[in-house]
Amino acid sequence: MFLKPRHIVPVARGALVLGVLAVVALTLGPFAGAEEIFGLNDKLAHALAFGGLLAIAFFAFPFRRRIDMMLIALAIGAGVEIAQAYVSRSSSLLDFVADAAGIYAVYVISMIERWRWMIREQGALTFAEIAAMDARRAARRANVTFEPQEGSAEAANFAERASQRFPAR
Template identity: 50%
Template sequence: MLTPNHIVITARAVLLLGALTAAILMLGPFQGAEAAFGLNDKSAHAIAFGGLTAVSFAAFPRMRRWDLARAALLLGGGAELVQMLGDRSASLGDWAADAVGVFTVYGSSLIESARKMAREHGAVPFSTIAEMDRRRPRAAKPVLTPVASHGEERLARFADRAAKRYPPRASAP
């Protein structure tokens, strides 16, 4: 029986093969190979990194998409730096094309998140939705001790303040 875990495992295998293929094509002696598919260098970079980013979203469903997008950008920048070491040339334009592919897929995923929020919380303000988000840590509300008014004597000891705030329990009969 097909389960979501099967899709994750398949996506991880596809991601591994895709990343290896992209690395071989970008770092190997295959300069200009994208012309066989009717693409120029920049569009090939955008398609490759957009595809790898999309597959990584499926391969790692528990990771934040922004972290995966940043990893793809770092991978693209690293590939350009490695190209400087060999007999190929690094290009800031290639890295920018990588970023276009990554952010196209990342932006599409944000649209899907907005659609989900509209379905589930259509009339709720964003501030309330953010408060309901269980992934965000809640700031502890400060414990305020009552401020003594002019006529009251300020309680100096901790035990006295605690006794005032938390009265003793009634004893069981």
């Protein structure tokens, strides 16, 4: 069996589901202080957990935009902090800031790799030329073409069109 890069996707999706379940269980369950077993403090554990989830999500959904996945990860982090207020855990804005820091760190690293690829592959092009080649942007732009209407050759100006519609008495 020959492994291909696309074989990583189902494994990453399974790991992402397990990771999200683990993070939700650890942050909402009665496991306060569990991060100290690994020698981490609370904020570092939050940053590593949510940054790790985003890194796995990049492999799990290779055709999704990174910014969208980053926003979803931030929403999950905010949701966990809000949910902690309703269980026997304490919610903290600093925990959410730690989540966001881990998420943003992974996002920046992924963007650095994208910029490195652009420099290698498209270094001689301007940003406008690169944007024009982007297939995602071309799909959003509507191809607007104006076709002349039937009979418009005879009625080239307003006066001629008006005289056809309203003949003289």
